[in-house]
Amino acid sequence: MFKNLIEMKKSFLWLLATAPLAVCAQTKPYTLTGELKNIKEAPSKVFLWYAVDGKPVTDSATVTAGKYAFKGDAAQPVNATLILGAGNPRTAEAKNTATVFLEAGALKAISIDSFSNITVKGGAANTAYDQLKKEQKPVSDQMQALMGEYRAAYEAKNEEKLKTIEARYDSLDELSKAGYESFLKKNPTTPIALYVIRNWMPYDIDVEKLDPIFNKLPEATKSSASGKALQAKLEVAKKTSIGKEAPDFTMNDTLGNPVKLSSLRGKYVLLDFWASWCGPCRRENPNVVKAFNEYKDKGFTVLGVSLDQPTGKEKWLKAIHDDGLTWTHLSDLQFWNNAAAKEYGVQAIPQNFLIDPQGKIAGKNLRGEDLEKKLAELIKG
Structure with missing residues (x-):
């Protein structure tokens, strides 16, 4: 679980850097001047990442005598990530990243001992x-x-x-x-x-x-x-909250045959969003297999929905085989644009929804022992 959280936090830094931000015609200029103090072997570049309408924007500044500067325009506070010496927030070490809000006026950033130990003066958002x-x-x-x-x-x-x-x-x-x-x-x-x-x-x-x-x-x-x-x-x-009727959808299985979620009414169904490329998903699969084997003859099944990429069908099929996932699997191979994932608001995987025999959502994100405990509570005998 902890390793999963570390991976998710690194991905989340990327999500924050590319999350949609407000755009307005009436922008005002900002200047961001930075200073590095007591940082040994500081790289010669500082990179700036933020997003406009979900599209990443990057800029860079040269570090001279421990100082750097950026300038631009902002309509309202824009969440941005500063990275010391590397252009990608996904691969940068935590000590070399810092959060700043770009907003109109003069902003001053001072990093002491490590780049992440940063203080930004100027603007209500940074305060x-x-x-x-x-x-x-x-x-x-x-x-x-x-x-x-x-x-x-x-x-x-x-x-x-x-x-x-x-x-x-x-x-x-x-x-x-x-x-x-x-x-x-x-x-x-x-x-x-x-x-x-x-x-x-x-x-x-x-x-x-x-x-x-x-x-x-x-x-x-x-x-x-x-x-x-x-x-x-x-x-x-x-x-998609607990107690609501699960949104219905139809998607093709591994053989190209359409399968409708509602066709499984009458059983408890774990709607499981995953992908072959997702490490945390693959590590969670043994827990799902264990629950499936324990309750498959007691009115329970799993419906897997993969967020594999358009070129990833073979990897998807191999993962199903390698992990021993013997239930029905669906995918449109559209990565994060998977139609069912969008319908259920899935922004990270693994994620699951437990649906009762009447088609209502009875649980969400049940992992490890929590899934078996919930099934034991719901399925009598």
Whole structure:
């Protein structure tokens, strides 16, 4: 689980860098000057990543005598990622990345000892982000330390230690999410609200918690491109929340035959979104196999939906065979544009929905022992 979280966090940095942001004709100029202090062997370049309408934008600046500068235009605060010495946030080390909000006016960034230890002065968004970091620091420091412990235990193949670290990390992750929720409740009109929400609920939206907070956001925030994108995701989450009827769809199986989700009515169905290229999915597959074998004769089945790419059919079929996945599998081989994934608001995998015999959603994201516990609770005898 912890290794999965590390992978997901690295992917999430990329998602934040490329998330849709507001665009407005009335932009104003900004300047961002940066200074590096006590950073040994600092590279000669700093890269800047952000997005406009979901399309990534990158810029670079040369470091001269420990200083660098960027300039541009922004209509309202734009969440961006600074990377020291590397142009890709996916591959950069955490110590070499930093978050900044590009907003009108003069911004000054100072990094001390490490690039990520950055303070940005200027603008309401950067002031709010600085406050958020201070509130989250006790938890984030512990999480960062645990990552180091986890790597050491993983290399030593100490399974007991790994399990202990995973449990501690999960507890800290819940504290971190509670901190984001508390920040939003205290600051409903904060200019970094959408950034906080993406950190609080990066993949799976809790409608009951998010809906009242979203409704309190300023109209300008809700009507921005990012706000509208979040609202669309919220509406999908409402349609796929527990107790709602599962949206029906038809998709081809491995032989090209169309299969309709509703054709499985009368059974408990685990609608399982995965892909052959997804490491966390492949590591979760043995748990799904175990649950399937335990309950397949008691009114339970699995319907796999793969987010493999257009050229990935052979890899998809091989993964099914290698992992012993003996249930029905569907895919349109459209990667993240998979029609069923979009219908269910899937933004990360593995993700699943447990559907009851009447076609209503009875559970979500049930992994490991949680899936078997839920099935034991629902399926009598």
